[in-house]
Amino acid sequence: MSAAVEQLRSEFDTVRAQLPGSVIAPERRSRAIAALCAQGLPSAREENWRYTNLRILERARFAPVDAHAEAALAQLPETPAGFARWVFVDGLLRSGTAAEDPGFSVRSRRSLPAALAPAWPLGSDLPEARLALLNEAFALDALAIDVHGPAAPAGIELVFVTASTAQAGTSYPRVHLRLAAGVELTVIERHLGAPQTGSLVNGAMHVELGEHARLQHYRLQQSAAQTTWFDTLAAELSAHAHYRLLSIGTGAQSARSTVHVRLAGAAAHLELSAAALADRQQSQDMYVLSEHLAPDTRTTETFRGIASGRGRVAFNGKIVVHPQARGSDSRQSLRGLLDGPEAEIDVRPQLEIYTDEVRCSHGATAGKLDENMLFYLLARGIGAPLAQQLLKWAFLEDVVAQIARTELRGEVERALSAQMNAAAMQELC
Amino acid sequence: MLKIHNLHATVDGKEILKGLDLEVPTGEVHAVMGPNGSGKSTLAYVLAGRPGYLVTAGTITYEGRDLLALSPEDRARAGVFLGFQYPVEIPGVNNVYLLKAAVNAVRKQRGEPEVDAFEFLSLVREKMRLMRMDESMLARGVNEGFSGGEKKRNEILQMLVLEPHLAVLDETDSGLDIDALKIVAQGVNTLRAPERSLVLVTHYQRLLEHIVPDRVHVLVNGRIVRSGDRSLAVQLEQRGYDWLISEAA
Numbered sequence A: 001m002s003a004a005v006e007q008l009r010s011e012f013d014t015v016r017a018q019l020p021g022s023v024i025a026p027e028r029r030s031r032a033i034a035a036l037c038a039q040g041l042p043s044a045r046e047e048n049w050r051y052t053n054l055r056i057l058e059r060a061r062f063a064p065v066d067a068h069a070e071a072a073l074a075q076l077p078e079t080p081a082g083f084a085r086w087v088f089v090d091g092l093l094r095s096g097t098a099a100e101d102p103g104f105s106v107r108s109r110r111s112l113p114a115a116l117a118p119a120w121p122l123g124s125d126l127p128e129a130r131l132a133l134l135n136e137a138f139a140l141d142a143l144a145i146d147v148h149g150p151a152a153p154a155g156i157e158l159v160f161v162t163a164s165t166a167q168a169g170t171s172y173p174r175v176h177l178r179l180a181a182g183v184e185l186t187v188i189e190r191h192l193g194a195p196q197t198g199s200l201v202n203g204a205m206h207v208e209l210g211e212h213a214r215l216q217h218y219r220l221q222q223s224a225a226q227t228t229w230f231d232t233l234a235a236e237l238s239a240h241a242h243y244r245l246l247s248i249g250t251g252a253q254s255a256r257s258t259v260h261v262r263l264a265g266a267a268a269h270l271e272l273s274a275a276a277l278a279d280r281q282q283s284q285d286m287y288v289l290s291e292h293l294a295p296d297t298r299t300t301e302t303f304r305g306i307a308s309g310r311g312r313v314a315f316n317g318k319i320v321v322h323p324q325a326r327g328s329d330s331r332q333s334l335r336g337l338l339d340g341p342e343a344e345i346d347v348r349p350q351l352e353i354y355t356d357e358v359r360c361s362h363g364a365t366a367g368k369l370d371e372n373m374l375f376y377l378l379a380r381g382i383g384a385p386l387a388q389q390l391l392k393w394a395f396l397e398d399v400v401a402q403i404a405r406t407e408l409r410g411e412v413e414r415a416l417s418a419q420m421n422a423a424a425m426q427e428l429c
Numbered sequence B: 001m002l003k004i005h006n007l008h009a010t011v012d013g014k015e016i017l018k019g020l021d022l023e024v025p026t027g028e029v030h031a032v033m034g035p036n037g038s039g040k041s042t043l044a045y046v047l048a049g050r051p052g053y054l055v056t057a058g059t060i061t062y063e064g065r066d067l068l069a070l071s072p073e074d075r076a077r078a079g080v081f082l083g084f085q086y087p088v089e090i091p092g093v094n095n096v097y098l099l100k101a102a103v104n105a106v107r108k109q110r111g112e113p114e115v116d117a118f119e120f121l122s123l124v125r126e127k128m129r130l131m132r133m134d135e136s137m138l139a140r141g142v143n144e145g146f147s148g149g150e151k152k153r154n155e156i157l158q159m160l161v162l163e164p165h166l167a168v169l170d171e172t173d174s175g176l177d178i179d180a181l182k183i184v185a186q187g188v189n190t191l192r193a194p195e196r197s198l199v200l201v202t203h204y205q206r207l208l209e210h211i212v213p214d215r216v217h218v219l220v221n222g223r224i225v226r227s228g229d230r231s232l233a234v235q236l237e238q239r240g241y242d243w244l245i246s247e248a249a
């Protein structure tokens, strides 16, 4: 057993009595730890974790942060009109009121009596679920969102703030989101952090979409620059459900998100658009597994990543088409842009097909800025730094243009250009 | 305006321009003709400063300055315009944004304030009408999905908005239908002025019926082998290049 796993078990033994049973039942926590100890923590020697900075796990403090940092709440962006907001600080729900309506309920499970807390499906049955198991073992709270009918607000905003350093422990945000049949919802998820705090975050989110449900899920990872950010997102889609996930990753020192989507019902559709920027020594790593388990299911994946400085960007998109998924359709357009001699990009489509009647197309490229385009702009008098920025901008457009909400798109554009400018400034210095 | 002396240039180690001499006085329109692969586009790229086009000998003087000492963007800001033989598509960079950024780059160089957005747009609209371009093209990506002819018109539109001192138009007439050729020629003619010079690279004498050149040069195998007045273009149309190629050899 490795030192990290040893540490993990001993920390668990120390805090287990204080972990709330309503969030995760004690037996499940113990099972999660046992499974983790048996499997070991992810390591960079494993193919799917090559680009993740896992060194922090060797000296991590796994016990959950139990600080009371309210200060960070002051500087949040404005809530979009018509949205209801819930804020987590270091994995604990800090603001946002419980909603209890027949059509719409949002509850912190920490506040529930243990007996009332229903079982939670996210856990050990996922491939690459070890970090989700870690969350399951230690989570201090979980937000359960159930939407049945029209009483829901226009949208839900989930804000995750980190305020404590990794020395104080890990934060384990946890969300369960369920949309009943036919329900439509927009969720904006933000990850922010107090500047100068190097936090360790290991989130878990589970999404369940009923038949014909439609979820538009925006995920903006803008964690503080020294943070290590891990996340596991699992989704299960019933027939004709449509899941649009749009993820923008600019923050953190090292970010890894593991996404596992099960297209369980006929004609379920995953539409994933993701963009990631890494500069300095940042790493942005995303692993997406989409399983086609029913006929006529669809996956549409668009990824655009830019690595500058000594940054690393990785996207591994695996699609598995099971025998029963006749008539399914999967498309991947994965592109990486290398912006500097020391930057690294790895974009990988992976396809496993166990039936004949399927349509699959994938394109994956990694390269530098197009010389022809660059010269065309220079020949019009546009200076090299601006020309490069315009082209990077254009490169991300396929993803950014998918943001239907104008105010959010503006915000994302500002965040992206701030980061790109910072990278350009660094080159000049 | 432009003086090229003994210009040698290589691309990927291969010498393409082999001692080219050319002089374009201010206010004149010159045509450069020549067989495929003779080095016309290479000349245009060298003038615009394209990376990879290495000048190994010779000089280029533009408005009394050493053009080769300037970066591509500084050449453009100093009034050199290249109309591309194959205009590049840049999806995601808005056409009107490019125009505005280009105009502002020139103004910044001259110490002038940025253009007024409203005035600029009405200027662009006016030029677009002249080029018979649909206004919806402004909102599209640069040349994105444009037909061959539309791309060429877009080059001329950019030229009209930028009002360069020296414009080098590389086969702007290729791929244009008969009406478009007239429209493009009209556009170019509006820019003819005593303080401005134009270099037209073309294969066809027809363009030169609409834009009458002061001089015609023939480029063969990296050198200007013959220069004359517009009747030279008519002669080439009838006789082809073989006689000049054998003379040059």
Ligand SMILES: Nc1ncnc2c1ncn2[C@@H]1O[C@H](COP(=O)(O)OP(=O)(O)OP(=O)(O)O)[C@@H](O)[C@H]1O
Pocket (backbone or CB within 6 Å): B011, B012, B014, B016, B034, B035, B036, B037, B038, B039, B040, B041, B042, B043, B085
């Ligand atoms: N990267 C390169 N490496 C080697 N040779 C090149 C390269 N680029 C261009 N050339 C050669 O340089 C020569 C001149 O090309 P250029 O494009 O200037 O010709 P052109 O006169 O414009 O022809 P056209 O009338 O077909 O447009 C051609 O023989 C071409 O093959």
Ligand SMILES: [Mg+2]
Pocket (backbone or CB within 6 Å): B040, B041, B042, B085, B170, B171
């Ligand atoms: Mg040419």
